[in-house]
Amino acid sequence: MPHNATWMFSKTCEYAIRAAIFITRESRDGRRVGAKEIADGIDSPVHFIAKILQELSKRGIVQSSKGPTGGFYMDADALGHTLADVVITIDGDSLFKGCVLGLDECSEKKPCPMHFEFKRIRKELHTVLNKTKLGELQDNLDMSTFYLSRR
Amino acid sequence: MPHNATWMFSKTCEYAIRAAIFITRESRDGRRVGAKEIADGIDSPVHFIAKILQELSKRGIVQSSKGPTGGFYMDADALGHTLADVVITIDGDSLFKGCVLGLDECSEKKPCPMHFEFKRIRKELHTVLNKTKLGELQDNLDMSTFYLSRR
DNA sequence: ACAATAAAAGATATTTTTGTCTTTTATTAA
DNA sequence: TTAATAAAAGACAAAAATATCTTTTATTGT
Numbered sequence: 001m002p003h004n005a006t007w008m009f010s011k012t013c014e015y016a017i018r019a020a021i022f023i024t025r026e027s028r029d030g031r032r033v034g035a036k037e038i039a040d041g042i043d044s045p046v047h048f049i050a051k052i053l054q055e056l057s058k059r060g061i062v063q064s065s066k067g068p069t070g071g072f073y074m075d076a077d078a079l080g081h082t083l084a085d086v087v088i089t090i091d092g093d094s095l096f097k098g099c100v101l102g103l104d105e106c107s108e109k110k111p112c113p114m115h116f117e118f119k120r121i122r123k124e125l126h127t128v129l130n131k132t133k134l135g136e137l138q139d140n141l142d143m144s145t146f147y148l149s150r151r
Numbered sequence: 152m153p154h155n156a157t158w159m160f161s162k163t164c165e166y167a168i169r170a171a172i173f174i175t176r177e178s179r180d181g182r183r184v185g186a187k188e189i190a191d192g193i194d195s196p197v198h199f200i201a202k203i204l205q206e207l208s209k210r211g212i213v214q215s216s217k218g219p220t221g222g223f224y225m226d227a228d229a230l231g232h233t234l235a236d237v238v239i240t241i242d243g244d245s246l247f248k249g250c251v252l253g254l255d256e257c258s259e260k261k262p263c264p265m266h267f268e269f270k271r272i273r274k275e276l277h278t279v280l281n282k283t284k285l286g287e288l289q290d291n292l293d294m295s296t297f298y299l300s301r302r
Numbered sequence: 303a304c305a306a307t308a309a310a311a312g313a314t315a316t317t318t319t320t321g322t323c324t325t326t327t328a329t330t331a332a
Numbered sequence: 333t334t335a336a337t338a339a340a341a342g343a344c345a346a347a348a349a350t351a352t353c354t355t356t357t358a359t360t361g362t
Contacts, residue, residue: 001163001206001241001349007251008159011320012152014253021264034338043254048321054340055152067329068337083265090152100158102165103194103298113172113288113297114234117279121272128268137264146264147254152319162350185308199351205310218359219307 013090016052018042018148020086023062023072024134032071043149059089079135087129096126164241167203169193169299171237174213174223175285183222194300210240230286247277
């Protein structure tokens with residue numbers, strides 16, 4: 001039987017979200033952070049998060065620059081993204097659109113038994129992930145009271 | 152990047168839920184259904200669902216009997232179970248308890264940035280999966296209007 | 303008793319996800 | 333213009349999830 005020690009996001013996506021929030025927080029005072037520092041900050045394998053960051057960078061979710069003094073950061077544009085953007089970039093939009101029971105043909109007309117029950121949950125989920133921009137999260141002083149790693 | 156074409160449940164668990172509902176429906180008029188028939192009915196690999204059914208049977212979520220006229224079915228006891236029971240049997244309770252971002256130490260005191268936002272969603276999710284017993288689902292005539300496979 | 307049926311059990315294979323390591327490319331500062 | 337730094341890229345490895353196949357065991361009707 002599957003282990004599935006987590007929730008609704010792939011592990012890759014969990015790392016991505018944690019990294020995005022970490023970078024948001026760090027780039028508050030203009031700091032750029034390297035893959036190593038991020039990996040330490042969010043408890044993830046260095047090379048793995050590096051790969052993920054490549055993808056996020058490609059899609060404009062985070063900014064990056066090479067060389068010394070380089071690293072990952074967020075510009076104004078990037079701060080306009082939401083957590084939903086991060087999720088969609090990594091896991092796609094199936095979380096918001098796919099059938100809970102994995103049926104291809106599930107729809108309003110041919111609903112699976114859980115279709116209508118989960119409509120509200122799905123909507124709420126979308127709302128939560130969409131309502132806050134990373135920039136707003138950045139402005140929130142409480143941010144320092146949240147944890148991204150186990151230490 | 153991960154594919155993750157579905158939602159919050161493992162594929163194994165999706166099959167399990169679909170099978171449980173299928174058996175509930177079929178055992179309405181005392182019918183027992185074989186693994187093959189179930190696999191056809193819910194669009195799943197035969198041997199794979201057979202394995203899953205073994206587990207569900209072991210935990211009393213479904214009943215089974217061997218030999219000709221044998222197959223899977225639900226007795227009164229089994230009909231008292233909820234979808235949450237099925238989910239927990241297969242995927243464990245991490246869906247209801249684990250941190251959304253996969254942090255081991257996430258708690259009220261050391262919350263991850265999404266902790267409080269997701270509290271409500273998690274609760275609602277638990278409610279939806281817990282509120283209806285399979286037996287009640289069985290009594291619901293609308294059941295015939297729901298789909299469990301692509302055909 | 304026997305043949306047929308169906309679940310249980312277990313071995314094995316494939317695919318996907320996750321994680322690691324090495325090389326290349328771009329940028330900076332001295 | 334060179335050495336150091338850091339991301340980008342790509343090859344490879346390990347682990348987990350999913351899927352298939354074969355053998356065994358229990359049950360039924362004849």
